[in-house]
Amino acid sequence: MATTNARMAQLVGSVGDYSTNDIVLLSGEIGFEIQADGSIKGKVGDGVTPFSGLAYSLGEGVTLNTDQTIGGLKTIDNELQFLNQGDGTSLGRIFYITFPDPLFVVGGLEPGSNAAVQGVRDDGTFQNLTIRGQEQKLHFGEKLIADYGGVAGRTWGSVNSDGTSFSGIRYTSVKNTGSGWYSLSFDDAAFGAEQSLTANVVSSALIAYSINVEFVSDSQIDVRIFDNTEVQVDAPFSFIRHFATEDYTEAPVNPTSI
Numbered sequence: 001m002a003t004t005n006a007r008m009a010q011l012v013g014s015v016g017d018y019s020t021n022d023i024v025l026l027s028g029e030i031g032f033e034i035q036a037d038g039s040i041k042g043k044v045g046d047g048v049t050p051f052s053g054l055a056y057s058l059g060e061g062v063t064l065n066t067d068q069t070i071g072g073l074k075t076i077d078n079e080l081q082f083l084n085q086g087d088g089t090s091l092g093r094i095f096y097i098t099f100p101d102p103l104f105v106v107g108g109l110e111p112g113s114n115a116a117v118q119g120v121r122d123d124g125t126f127q128n129l130t131i132r133g134q135e136q137k138l139h140f141g142e143k144l145i146a147d148y149g150g151v152a153g154r155t156w157g158s159v160n161s162d163g164t165s166f167s168g169i170r171y172t173s174v175k176n177t178g179s180g181w182y183s184l185s186f187d188d189a190a191f192g193a194e195q196s197l198t199a200n201v202v203s204s205a206l207i208a209y210s211i212n213v214e215f216v217s218d219s220q221i222d223v224r225i226f227d228n229t230e231v232q233v234d235a236p237f238s239f240i241r242h243f244a245t246e247d248y249t250e251a252p253v254n255p256t257s258i
Contacts, residue, residue, distance in 0.1 A: 010030045010031065010032055010042075011023075011025070011029070011030065011031040011032065012031075012032045012034065013031070013032075013033060013034070014033070014034045015033060015034070015035060015036065018031070018033055018051050018052070019052075022050045022051050022052050023050070023051055024045065024047065024048065024049065024050055024051070025043065025044070025045020025046075025047070025051060025054070026045050026047050027045060027046055027047035028044065028045065029044070029045040030042055030043070030044055030045075030058065031043050031045065031051060032058070032059070039059065040059045041056045041058065041059045042056065042057065042058025042059045043055070043056055043057060043058070044057055044058070078095065079093050079094060079095030079096075080093065080094045080095070081093045081109070082094075090108070090109070090110045090113070091108070091109040091110065092106075092107070092108050092109065092113075093105075093106075093107060093108070093109055094106050107133075108133070111134075112133065112134040113133055113134075114130055114131060114132045114133050114134070115130070115131045115133070116128045116129065116130040116131070117129045127140075127141050128140075128141060135147070136148035144245055148169070152245055153242060153243055153244065153245050154240065154241065154242055154243075155168065155170050155171055155186055155188065155240075155241045155243070156168050156238070156239065156240045156241065157169070157171055157173075157238070157239060158202065158236065158237070158238040158239075159173045159182060159184075159223075159236060159237055159238075159239070160236050161175075161234040161235050161236045162175055162234070163175025163176075163182055167238075170186060170187040170188065171184055171185060171186045171187065171241075172184075172185045173185075175234070176222075178232065179231075179232045179233055179234050180224055180225040180226065180232035180233045180234055180235065181222065181223075181224050181232060182222065182223045182224075182225075182237075183216070183220060183221075183222050183223075184197075184220065184221045184222070184223065184239070184241075185219060185220050186219045186220070186221075186241065186243075187219075188219070188243065188245060189217075189218040189219040190218045190219070190243035190244055190245070191218075191243075191244040191245055192218070192244065193215060193217070193218045194243065194244035195215065195218070195221070195241060195242065195243035195244065196241070196242045196243075197213050197215075197221050197223075197239055197240070197241045197242075198239065198240050199211045199213065199223050199237050199238065199239040200237060200238055200239075201225060201235045201236070201237050202235075202236045202237055202238055203235055203236065207227055207228055208227075208228045209225055209226065209227060209228070209233075209235060210225075210226045210228075210230075211223060211224070211225055211226070211237070212224040212226070221241065223237065223239070225237065
């Protein structure tokens, strides 16, 4: 077969040229468009769509910074990563795992990173549901929903008769001078000292105990244990503390139309 050397010219025009003459490129035909800054973008015809309706597929027309509509199913092996535009180094990611149950995961790759789902109120301000990985806390906006100690506003634990704690977190316990007098100090201070505590003696002895609770401060509660003769005695006990972490506000009421 003989080899023939030939030159092939493509359609070339300015943005204004193609705007004036919105031609239909033949299937496989290439048209180059000279931009105002001198760069060139190209399109490949399908024999049906006018030039203005074709997507740029040549030159500088299609980049990761160009707004595009992506159709169809795109499969990404492993995970999709995002570069933090603020520091230019840290990464976030989206990935899918199948164990123990199928999960769609959005997270960060950096130590101490957080994850958030963001919405927008009617007034245009943002509202986040944030998981703070470093602090092990869940926030909805400024509201603390839960932390590593459990549900926000609740702490529980158990204390030995000598004042040492043997279960629970986010508190310390000591036995004061004398019998049956214990002090509990909590990591979370109750708003406006709004708190309550329920305590029960943990004992196999057939004795009717009574417990007196004293709220010393917004983060300290004293517990005094008495036997059935009203004498203070040492005894192990468990407790549940409920407390307010923020000021109470009424739920908003939607205005009604008349």
